[in-house]
Amino acid sequence: MKKLLLPLLLLPLLSLAQQKSIYHKGWIDFNKNGKMDVFEDQSQSIDKRVADLLSQMTVEEKTCQLATLYGYKRVLKEEMPAESWKNEVWKDGVANIDEELNNLTSHTDAAPTQYSYPYSKHAAAINTIQKWFVEETRIGVPVDFTNEGIHGLNHDRATSLPAPIGIGSTWDKPLVRLAGDVVGREAKALGYTNVYAPILDPARDQRWGRVVECYGEDPFLIAELGKQMTLGIQEQGVASTLKHFAVYSVPKGGRDGAARTDPHVAPREMYQLYLYPFRRVIQEAHAMGVMSSYNDWNGEPITGSYYFLTELLRQKFGFKGYVVSDSEAVEFLYSKHHVAGDIKEAVRQAIEAGLNVRTNFTMPQTYIMPLRELVKEGKVSMKTLDSRVADVLRVKFELGLFDHPYVQDTKAADKIVHNEEAKAMGLRMNRESMVLLKNENSTLPLNKSAIKNILVTGPLAAATSYATSRYGPSHNPTASVLDGITKYVGSGTKVSYTKGCDIVDATWPESEIIETPLTTQEQASIDSAVNLAKQSDVIIAVVGEDENRVGESLSRTGLNLPGRQLKLIQALQATGKPVVMVMINGQPLTVNWENKYVPAILEAWFPGPESGRVIAETLFGDNNPGGKLSITFPKTVGQIEFNFPFKPSSQAGQGGPNSWGHTSVNGALYPFGYGLSYTTFDYSNLQVSPEKEHQQGDIKVTVDVTNTGRRKGDDVVELYLKQELSDVTIYDYDLRGFERISLEPGEKKTVEFTLHPNDLTILDKNMNWTVEPGKFQVMIGASSEDIKLKKEFEVEK
Numbered sequence: 001m002k003k004l005l006l007p008l009l010l011l012p013l014l015s016l017a018q019q020k021s022i023y024h025k026g027w028i029d030f031n032k033n034g035k036m037d038v039f040e041d042q043s044q045s046i047d048k049r050v051a052d053l054l055s056q057m058t059v060e061e062k063t064c065q066l067a068t069l070y071g072y073k074r075v076l077k078e079e080m081p082a083e084s085w086k087n088e089v090w091k092d093g094v095a096n097i098d099e100e101l102n103n104l105t106s107h108t109d110a111a112p113t114q115y116s117y118p119y120s121k122h123a124a125a126i127n128t129i130q131k132w133f134v135e136e137t138r139i140g141v142p143v144d145f146t147n148e149g150i151h152g153l154n155h156d157r158a159t160s161l162p163a164p165i166g167i168g169s170t171w172d173k174p175l176v177r178l179a180g181d182v183v184g185r186e187a188k189a190l191g192y193t194n195v196y197a198p199i200l201d202p203a204r205d206q207r208w209g210r211v212v213e214c215y216g217e218d219p220f221l222i223a224e225l226g227k228q229m230t231l232g233i234q235e236q237g238v239a240s241t242l243k244h245f246a247v248y249s250v251p252k253g254g255r256d257g258a259a260r261t262d263p264h265v266a267p268r269e270m271y272q273l274y275l276y277p278f279r280r281v282i283q284e285a286h287a288m289g290v291m292s293s294y295n296d297w298n299g300e301p302i303t304g305s306y307y308f309l310t311e312l313l314r315q316k317f318g319f320k321g322y323v324v325s326d327s328e329a330v331e332f333l334y335s336k337h338h339v340a341g342d343i344k345e346a347v348r349q350a351i352e353a354g355l356n357v358r359t360n361f362t363m364p365q366t367y368i369m370p371l372r373e374l375v376k377e378g379k380v381s382m383k384t385l386d387s388r389v390a391d392v393l394r395v396k397f398e399l400g401l402f403d404h405p406y407v408q409d410t411k412a413a414d415k416i417v418h419n420e421e422a423k424a425m426g427l428r429m430n431r432e433s434m435v436l437l438k439n440e441n442s443t444l445p446l447n448k449s450a451i452k453n454i455l456v457t458g459p460l461a462a463a464t465s466y467a468t469s470r471y472g473p474s475h476n477p478t479a480s481v482l483d484g485i486t487k488y489v490g491s492g493t494k495v496s497y498t499k500g501c502d503i504v505d506a507t508w509p510e511s512e513i514i515e516t517p518l519t520t521q522e523q524a525s526i527d528s529a530v531n532l533a534k535q536s537d538v539i540i541a542v543v544g545e546d547e548n549r550v551g552e553s554l555s556r557t558g559l560n561l562p563g564r565q566l567k568l569i570q571a572l573q574a575t576g577k578p579v580v581m582v583m584i585n586g587q588p589l590t591v592n593w594e595n596k597y598v599p600a601i602l603e604a605w606f607p608g609p610e611s612g613r614v615i616a617e618t619l620f621g622d623n624n625p626g627g628k629l630s631i632t633f634p635k636t637v638g639q640i641e642f643n644f645p646f647k648p649s650s651q652a653g654q655g656g657p658n659s660w661g662h663t664s665v666n667g668a669l670y671p672f673g674y675g676l677s678y679t680t681f682d683y684s685n686l687q688v689s690p691e692k693e694h695q696q697g698d699i700k701v702t703v704d705v706t707n708t709g710r711r712k713g714d715d716v717v718e719l720y721l722k723q724e725l726s727d728v729t730i731y732d733y734d735l736r737g738f739e740r741i742s743l744e745p746g747e748k749k750t751v752e753f754t755l756h757p758n759d760l761t762i763l764d765k766n767m768n769w770t771v772e773p774g775k776f777q778v779m780i781g782a783s784s785e786d787i788k789l790k791k792e793f794e795v796e797k
Helices: 004-020 046-056 059-064 084-088 119-136 165-169 173-190 209-213 217-232 267-285 305-318 343-353 364-376 381-400 409-416 418-432 481-492 520-534 565-573 592-599 610-619
Strands: 067-071 094-099 144-150 194-199 239-245 289-292 322-325 435-440 453-457 494-498 539-544 579-582 600-603 668-670 681-689 692-696 699-707 713-723 735-742 748-755 774-781 787-796
Touching: 004 364, 046 381, 059 381, 067 144, 067 209, 067 787, 119 173, 119 409, 144 381, 144 539, 144 668, 165 209, 165 217, 173 194, 173 217, 173 418, 173 735, 194 217, 194 289, 209 267, 209 699, 217 267, 239 267, 267 305, 289 305, 305 343, 322 381, 343 364, 343 381, 418 579, 418 610, 453 481, 453 520, 481 539, 481 579, 481 735, 494 520, 520 565, 520 668, 539 565, 565 579, 565 592, 579 610, 579 699, 600 610, 610 748, 681 787, 699 774, 735 748
Parallel strands: 067 094, 094 144, 144 194, 194 239, 239 289, 289 322, 453 494, 453 539, 539 579, 579 600, 692 787
Antiparallel strands: 435 600, 681 699, 699 748, 713 735, 713 774, 774 787
16 A cells, blocks of 8 residues: 555655756746757747747647637636646647636626736736646647736726727827836736737727727727737737727627628728728737637628738738637637538638637637547648647747746736826826817806805716726726715715616617606606706716617617616706716717707716716816817717718718708717817917928928917817829828827917828729829818818829
8 A cells, every 4th residue: 555655645746846847047848858949949039949849749739729718717617727637628738818817897707716816816826827838738838818908907906997989089199008008017917918909990880889999980090099009018028919800890780799790891991991900000010919800791701711811911911920719700600601511611711711719718629629630631731730820839939938938026916007107097098088078158167166066967977887898907996976076076065966867768779769658766766856956056967878788799779868868968957057968988979959958068988997086077177178089979870871081972961063952960960089178279380391292202290289278288189181183082081190289378389290101092993002193181170070270282203
């Protein structure tokens, strides 16, 4: 008996000796062969290291580098490595582990864990998991730990940002770069090595639920901000994975959920609108990851398309990272698109197209096993397999995972994640995302000393859950608008509160097309608000949408305020007391009656946890709103598609030649680029130099901006470019520059832009990007419709 036990007792010691023996000064013996191979040698080029590692890998190990393992509580059942892992497919490694131990709070996929916080505990836990893959698999390839991060890292108590539509409304490139730095730094400190951000989809259909997760509708704005977010993330040594490639954001009719397909987009439009941000961010920020979308285009599913994943992405755009599928995109090839008869054929199509890593909420072997069969049968060549694996390994080498696979200072995470500097950045971004839509007779800012009684009402006045929308941090303490206002005004002002109405009524969304009478309880709630309003000096009504009304799989068929909210606003307005409407929402709303009759409207989007404080500061003037709309507000869903940029006359009214009648509502409720301030700005001295330039030359544009009001304020100076004559029909004019500046009262600044040849290019008749000779008009505006100054220049051959 003793003879049998002795070897078992020695096993842990032998294992420990083996573990210690693979770590050497300057290198790690990943394959545990006792010598420094080329792939373990930091002095060798990445290409040589990749080639050497590939040559040593089995088919089993290679195929394991092409699948995602979703983290604890999604697919993975154990928080820490277990003996059972030796019997799982990932005994031979895995490409990445997604959202591991991040303690996400979501009604769709909550994942509580003991290891998410304190932050140092998570970093240590990731090291333990990484150590298992390095030490307990034969070849020792480290894992790429991925996580979402579109409005702050998707982790327990990480620094939160406003929803992306709010980030887009800041129009602040340096601030978005700083936000990327914070996201990347926190990811790195916590052990994540790859962040799924930014989303580069142009939100062209306002009904689409994921408008809230996009920067806006204009490809230039998206490219500029997306580039800064990517640079910020990656300069922290973490990969940025761009979403969702491509033509994802315009499903037919704006429908989401089970649809997410059949975008009606012409080829030229696809290049100019939907591919433009991806092309620019890949070429200018060198993003290391791209997520392939699960929609089709022109009958071809993207994740099974060689044209999209290889010709466009790699050959034309120069992408050198790895492509990960959106969840279930591979399976959709046969379950939704029906271009494959079974999973095996779907796997073949995806890998041949250029997909590197399959992601789904299923065990990784559901992809790996069919792939191994295809390789064994010769239906997927070893050359193709090696090429796909090489892309994944290359990113892992570039991330330094083969040189430093572990978080080197786990304790540092407690000082880095959500520290004071990061909090200040998040607070600033929340402030800058505020957009003032209406301010009749200078209703805002409110004068705290002159107000004795305030009514705060509306279904979102006391709500907080919108600040924890999907793909962002969880569990941060959040101040409601009611809390923020109460704290701001202090004991000298009485603050009353009543909800007034729920976000939706009992029959919503059917009530949008078949209205039902107010119930006794609904009438009583509105009456209660009216009674309090009559006793108040000002009414602050907080209305809009919550996280259950807008977001992924939550597209809408109407864009009015849901439920009884308009009736509440109308009843409050009828009291004769000043009404300030604060909108918390994720997509443009058709608030026509509200815009006509309510004197002041503030667009807050989905702000972060500081929402209550920031909204209070804005209403009372400590924060002068300087955000601008990054998406058009239509007057009715009947106008959709209605957005910027647009083709000549495509959004015209019913006047002009060959036109008559008055049968439609025309124009935008609020145009792209629109936003008011508590101060005023004057534009002057527009200079364009040179006024004649050759096709490959730069054009310098300067304009003076003066704060002509009495308050310090931010202005976004917007540069639009109009090509007067072209060989093909192009957009009427395009955004080609913007700068957010801050000015003291009376202060003047000269804002400078440089137009590069790429800013002047159009897709010619042969679908080549070309700068055509001719006249161009530079236009400086306070919005896409409020053009202040114009000047012409000419491009010569």
